[in-house]
Structures are given as C-alpha cells and as structure tokens.
Amino acid sequence: MAEINLLGLSGSLRSGSTNTKLLVEAARLFGPCKYETADIRFPLFDGDEEAATGVPAAVQKVSDQIAAADGVIISTPEYNKGPSGALKNALDWISRTQGSPWAGKPVAVMSAAAGRAGGERAQMVLRGFMVPFRPRILQGPEIHLARCSDQFDNDGRLTSEMYIRDLTALMKSLADEIAR
Numbered sequence: 136m137a138e139i140n141l142l143g144l145s146g147s148l149r150s151g152s153t154n155t156k157l158l159v160e161a162a163r164l165f166g167p168c169k170y171e172t173a174d175i176r177f178p179l180f181d182g183d184e185e186a187a188t189g190v191p192a193a194v195q196k197v198s199d200q201i202a203a204a205d206g207v208i209i210s211t212p213e214y215n216k217g218p219s220g221a222l223k224n225a226l227d228w229i230s231r232t233q234g235s236p237w238a239g240k241p242v243a244v245m246s247a248a249a250g251r252a253g254g255e256r257a258q259m260v261l262r263g264f265m266v267p268f269r270p271r272i273l274q275g276p277e278i279h280l281a282r283c284s285d286q287f288d289n290d291g292r293l294t295s296e297m298y299i300r301d302l303t304a305l306m307k308s309l310a311d312e313i314a315r
Contacts, residue, residue, distance in 0.1 A: 253279030
C-alpha cells in the first residue's frame, strides 16, 4: 500500500501552539505516514476582494492539499466558546475554491485549550461548521486536551497516558476510515 498522506489544520497560528503540537503528536501516533501542517495564514475573507482578484493562491494551495490528503486532522483552541477566527476564516475561504475538497474525506477533529474542558465547546461548533462540506468526520474517541500547556514534555510529546491512549485510538479509527 502507498504511504498515507495526512494533512493537519491547526486553528492556532501561534508559534509553539499546543494545537499544532497535538496535530504532530497525532501524526506520530498514527504511525508511518507523510504528514504536513497546512498554512492557514489567509487574508480575512472579503467577497469584494474575491470578486476583484479571485481566490488567493495560499487558499488554493490548502484546498489542493486537502483534496490530495488521504485524511485530515483538525485541532482548534477555544476562543469565546468557539473555534478560532483563523480556522473559521480558513474554512470560509476553502469553501470558495472549485470542487469539493472535503467531500467524503476522513477527518478527525480535536481541541486543546487552557481550560478544564479542553475546548469541548469549540470542537462541537467546529463539527457543525464542517457539515456543509460533507466529510466523514470521526465520532470519537473525542480529544479535548485540557490544561494544554501542561500536557507536553520538552520534546512535544504528550505526557498523560489517558490522552496518549485516546489519541492513539482516534488515529486507529482514522486509519480504518482511510482504508474503508
């Protein structure tokens, strides 16, 4: 079988982001694969700008990466009880590209946040945002990484056996869904 191609979308643009670390850890626990984190540093969506200049090249690149990926992993922080504006903006822009890069795509969602709920509300809202795109979103196990800044060692690896176990199970489910 050919090498599996995974794409990660982090809802946090911050360097050292725990959501980005969580994606990298998910790819490691997935097992052998080609993994890349997409760059979603897009301009704010503006329909007038789109009409004048078209879809930005950076947006088209990520749309093409989604289409080419065997599976996508998305991790979002929780800002004001929802996903980050950067992630919502990226989803809005990607929806403007030709074709349907998300349609039928296996997708695993997770969240990492400073609070004790680990971004649970943001993840629930993110799942709703994805409905129009018709991906195959995995139902679990759910990963809500609470107190996220305390969950990684100096090498960026998760330290909690519970999170490692659940993230490994989610990545196994993603592998099974990709093979389906």
